[in-house]
Amino acid sequence: MSEQKKFYLTKDGLKKIKKEYKDLKSLRFDKIKEEVPEVLKSEDLNIEYISFQEDVSLLELRIAELENILKNIELIKPPPKNKQNIVNLGATVLAEINGEIDEFKIIGTLEADPSNKKISNESPIGQALLGKKIGDTVVIKTPIVNHSCKIKKIKYN
Amino acid sequence: MKSFKKFKINTKKLSPKEKVILKKLISAVKLITPFYLKQKNEKYPGANFYPKDATKEEIQKAAKKNSLILNPYTFVERDKKGKLIAIPYHIKFKNKLKPIVNLIKEAAKLSNDKNFTKYLQSRAKSLLNGDYEKSDILLLKKGPFKISFIIGPIEWYLDKLFAKKYAYQAWVGILDEEKTEEAKELLTIVLSGRRKVLPGSKKINVSKINPRVDKTVAFSGLISEFLISSMNLPRDNKIVKKYGSELTIFEPVLKLRFKKDYFPICQKILNKKLQKQYLPDFLYKGALRYTLFNEISYSLICYKDAEKRLGNFFYIINEFFANILGIKIWAILFLKGIISQKELEAILIFYLCRNLSLGKLAIKRPDIAFHYQTRAAISINFLLKEGAIKMKEYGKKRGIYSFNFTKVFICIDELSRLLEYYLALGSYEEVQEFINEYGSFYTFKKFLNF
Numbered sequence: 001m002s003e004q005k006k007f008y009l010t011k012d013g014l015k016k017i018k019k020e021y022k023d024l025k026s027l028r029f030d031k032i033k034e035e036v037p038e039v040l041k042s043e044d045l046n047i048e049y050i051s052f053q054e055d056v057s058l059l060e061l062r063i064a065e066l067e068n069i070l071k072n073i074e075l076i077k078p079p080p081k082n083k084q085n086i087v088n089l090g091a092t093v094l095a096e097i098n099g100e101i102d103e104f105k106i107i108g109t110l111e112a113d114p115s116n117k118k119i120s121n122e123s124p125i126g127q128a129l130l131g132k133k134i135g136d137t138v139v140i141k142t143p144i145v146n147h148s149c150k151i152k153k154i155k156y157n
Numbered sequence: 158m159k160s161f162k163k164f165k166i167n168t169k170k171l172s173p174k175e176k177v178i179l180k181k182l183i184s185a186v187k188l189i190t191p192f193y194l195k196q197k198n199e200k201y202p203g204a205n206f207y208p209k210d211a212t213k214e215e216i217q218k219a220a221k222k223n224s225l226i227l228n229p230y231t232f233v234e235r236d237k238k239g240k241l242i243a244i245p246y247h248i249k250f251k252n253k254l255k256p257i258v259n260l261i262k263e264a265a266k267l268s269n270d271k272n273f274t275k276y277l278q279s280r281a282k283s284l285l286n287g288d289y290e291k292s293d294i295l296l297l298k299k300g301p302f303k304i305s306f307i308i309g310p311i312e313w314y315l316d317k318l319f320a321k322k323y324a325y326q327a328w329v330g331i332l333d334e335e336k337t338e339e340a341k342e343l344l345t346i347v348l349s350g351r352r353k354v355l356p357g358s359k360k361i362n363v364s365k366i367n368p369r370v371d372k373t374v375a376f377s378g379l380i381s382e383f384l385i386s387s388m389n390l391p392r393d394n395k396i397v398k399k400y401g402s403e404l405t406i407f408e409p410v411l412k413l414r415f416k417k418d419y420f421p422i423c424q425k426i427l428n429k430k431l432q433k434q435y436l437p438d439f440l441y442k443g444a445l446r447y448t449l450f451n452e453i454s455y456s457l458i459c460y461k462d463a464e465k466r467l468g469n470f471f472y473i474i475n476e477f478f479a480n481i482l483g484i485k486i487w488a489i490l491f492l493k494g495i496i497s498q499k500e501l502e503a504i505l506i507f508y509l510c511r512n513l514s515l516g517k518l519a520i521k522r523p524d525i526a527f528h529y530q531t532r533a534a535i536s537i538n539f540l541l542k543e544g545a546i547k548m549k550e551y552g553k554k555r556g557i558y559s560f561n562f563t564k565v566f567i568c569i570d571e572l573s574r575l576l577e578y579y580l581a582l583g584s585y586e587e588v589q590e591f592i593n594e595y596g597s598f599y600t601f602k603k604f605l606n607f
Contacts, residue, residue, distance in 0.1 A: 097489060098570075102350035104493070114346045114495050123494025144498060144505075144562040145488045 007069045008089050008108030008121060010076045017073075017110070021066040028059045069110070076108065078156035087129045087154055089121055094153035095129070097140075101152075106130070125149065158382035161190045164409040166331060166372045174267050175304065179329065181264040182306050183375045186327040188257045189308055190377040192250060193325040196315060203318035207233045211241060213318060229323040229392075230287055230310050246310055246325075247287040254284045261308070272299040280308055293391040297400040301337070301369045305330040305405060311392065312379045317527070320472060323392070326378030330371035333408060340368040340406075340449055346495065347450075347486055352457060355581040365401025366456045368449065373407040386411035387452045394459060404452040406445070415444050422510040426557040435503055443503030446496075447511070450483030458482060463580045470588040477532040478576040484508060484569055505565055509546070509557065512536045516601035523598060535595040536572075542595075543568050548604040557604075 009017065031052075076090040087093055092105045104117045106129065112120035120126050128140040128149065137150045163183070168176055198204040207216055216233060220226040225243035226233055232244045247254065258281045265277035276299060279292035289309050296307075310323035344366060380388065389404045391397060423440055424432060458478055464471045484504060491501040515533035523530070540546045545564035546557050579588050 096353075097350075097492070098485070099353050100350040100489070101353065102489075104349075109494075112494065114490075114493055115342045117349055120494045124492045126494065140492055142492070142498060144501065145491060145566050147488070147492060 004072050006074045007072055007110055008076050009073050009110060010090065010107065013108070013111045014073060014075065017066060017069055021063065021070065024059055024063050024066070028056070028063065031056060031059070084156050085134050085154060087132050087151065089130070090156055092155050092157075093129060093151060096150045096152060097125070098147045098149075160193060160381055161187050161375070161377040162381045162384075163375045164373055164413075166374050166409065168331065168374075171304075171331065174269065178264045178267050179304060179331075179374060181260045181267075182304065182329040185257050185260040185264075185306075185308060186329050186375045186377050188260070189325050189327045192246075192254075193378040196322075196324045198315075204315040204322070204324075205232070206316055206322040207318060208235050208241070211235075216241065216319070227319060227321050229313070229321055230289070231322075245287045247285055251285065257308070258282075258284050261306075270302065273302045273304070275299070276302065277306065280306065283309060290391075290393065290396060293393070293396055294400055297365070297367070297391075297396070297403060300403060301332060301367055303332050305332060305369065305371050307390065311390065313392070314379055314528075320469060324378060326376075326380055328373060328376035328380065328388075328405075328407070330373040330405070330407065333370045333372050336370035336406075336408070337368065340370055343449070343490070343495075344368055344453060346490065346493075347453065350489070355577065366453060367401065367403040368406070368453065369403065370406045370408055370449075373409050376407070376410075380407075380410075384410050384414050386414055387448050389452050389455045394461075397456070397459065402456045404456070406448055406452070408445070411444060411448055412441070415441050418514050419444060419507065419510045422513050423506060426509060426513070426560070427506070434499070435506060439499075440503050440506060443500065443505075443507045446487060446500070447483060447504045447507045450486050451480055452483075454479040454482040454486065458577070458580060460580045466584060467579065467588055468585050470585060470592065472528045473531050473535075473592065474576055474579050474588055476528060477535065478573065478580055480508070480532070480536075481569055481573045481576060485573055488566065502562055505562055508536075509540075509560065509565075513557065513605065516598075516605050519598045519601050520605060530598065531592065531596045534598050534601065535592065538595040538597065538600055539572060540565060540568050541600060543571075548600070550603060 078084065078090055079086070079088050087106065089106060089108065092103060094101070094103045096102075104114075104119045104125075106121050106126050107113075107118045109120040109122050112118055112123075121130060124140050124142050124145075128138050129151065132138050132151055134151055134154055137148055140147045140149050168179065171179060196205050201207075201209055203209075203211075211233065216226060219233075219241040223241075223243060225231050225245075226241060228243060228245075230246050232246065232249055233241055234244055236242045261277050261281035261284075265274045265281065268274045268277065272295075276292060276295045279295050283289045283292045292309075296302075306327075306329045308327035309325065311326045312324045313320050313322065315324045316322040348366075379385070385407070387404065387406045389402055391402065420437055420440065423435070427435060455475075458475070463475065467474060487496065487501055487504050490496050491498060512533040515530050516537060519530040519534065537546070540560075541548060543564060544561070545568045546560040549558045575591070579591070
């Protein structure tokens with residue numbers, strides 16, 4: 001049996017997922033409570049009915065996704081102080097990558113937001129840096145691009 | 158090569174007034190074309206900016222006594238005694254520019270956007286008084302506007318003698334809000350990193366970069382003749398330093414070039430299996446991404462004294478480094494998980510196709526687009542030498558028949574180090590040696606027949 005995928009979330013991220021789940025379930029309930037458009041007994045398609053079905057299917061799909069996430073979450077917590085010199089989920093890393101100094105937070109994929117300096121733990125950089133210490137030079141290896149990355153600082157909120 | 162071109166664009170998002178404004182500005186763009194043609198002359202390196210019998214040395218000597226001689230906005234002519242004098246464009250063409258100025262002023266009156274009105278009025282004034290700086294600054298401070306409009310002497314490329322004189326050019330387009338927002342978001346990510354400056358170099362920090370993706374409606378001048386798909390303004394580094402820059406992607410032009418030029422080349426260099434993996438729409442996105450960061454990179458790499466040190470080689474190296482740096486930035490975004498490996502590969506494929514397209518031009522017309530062609534030649538020769546690409550000399554599949562993404566990327570990395578060194582600290586002689594080694598068009602003549 002294959003291992004279920006874990007979803008790493010911060011406290012805020014978990015709150016948002018729970019809220020979305022609650023809101024969508026409520027929306028589904030309201031939609032189904034409303035009068036379902038009748039399927040016309042003719043060869044013509046009832047556009048309203050098809051649209052209703054599509055809306056409900058999309059809702060169901062997203063609700064199922066959220067249920068799966070909520071079943072398999074792991075909360076991101078700062079490590080103990082003596083381990084805060086190691087990159088872990090939730091760490092904000094200052095690094096030099098190929099001549100560029102950059103700072104970013106390593107977060108779960110669901111909360112990744114590169115325009116706000118949050119990158120996924122599953123990205124090539126995320127994967128390469130996890131478990132490394134301040135001062136380490138890491139090679140970020142991918143099938144077509146390899147870059148060296150020196151860790152200059154690590155901090156946790 | 159057409160000096161004026163119009164594109165069919167959906168204008169339904171414009172109000173009736175805006176449509177009238179657009180019509181007037183299209184007319185203004187069209188009317189500037191003859192002024193560009195008066196400056197153009199492919200038979201002479203100095204085009205029509207300098208007297209045909211004037212040598213470079215004579216012009217340089219005259220410029221020491223009169224700085225207007227090498228001013229970007231003047232014609233150099235001989236007075237009755239044969240002495241070289243400078244005549245500003247706006248004085249030479251004063252009355253003939255008035256119909257264009259009137260059109261712009263009429264458009265300005267119609268606009269409900271006060272900032273756009275001020276901007277148009279300033280652009281109109283600049284055509285008559287030769288002060289182009291004010292309208293550039295207004296654009297950077299108050300833009301981007303829903304309707305993009307640039308007109309005036311902008312393009313230095315016709316002046317192959319000194320690369321100083323600006324030729325008339327114009328465009329008008331409508332902002333594509335969705336794509337512009339995407340571009341801005343990517344730019345935010347790019348600018349979150351800080352590029353290290355090479356020790357001993359003098360880098361200019363650019364304060365602001367405004368990207369915009371336009372649905373271009375019309376353009377005229379060199380950009381029309383060469384179907385240039387993007388532009389970065391202003392040209393004056395002093396203004397760029399203080400106010401930033403605006404870069405414009407002319408999307409309809411890029412789409413046209415992709416369809417007519419780049420995609421057919423992609424089909425030549427990709428085997429059938431790869432063609433199925435990289436479909437046209439996917440490759441087009443690679444083209445758009447490449448173009449966007451190519452332009453952004455110009456604003457990231459201003460080394461203060463590079464032009465002085467490198468002389469006429471500056472434009473080759475500067476443009477080349479912008480290409481390469483753009484790809485490297487995409488590589489960093491790939492490592493951050495923002496684009497996939499396949500999307501990065503599409504950008505690399507486009508990079509190759511673009512260079513081959515310039516190679517084709519180099520065979521047909523080695524006299525034009527010299528800087529771009531030289532850069533393309535260096536790219537291809539470098540990749541060939543390092544074994545990143547392999548080319549066939551004979552047979553149906555003459556041209557690139559295989560390439561290795563990893564090796565292409567290693568070459569890009571190496572080139573970026575070299576080029577940045579040249580811009581930051583390198584000498585004219587070092588660059589000359591580099592161009593002598595890699596800048597030959599022989600590869601194009603040998604391998605390209607498509």
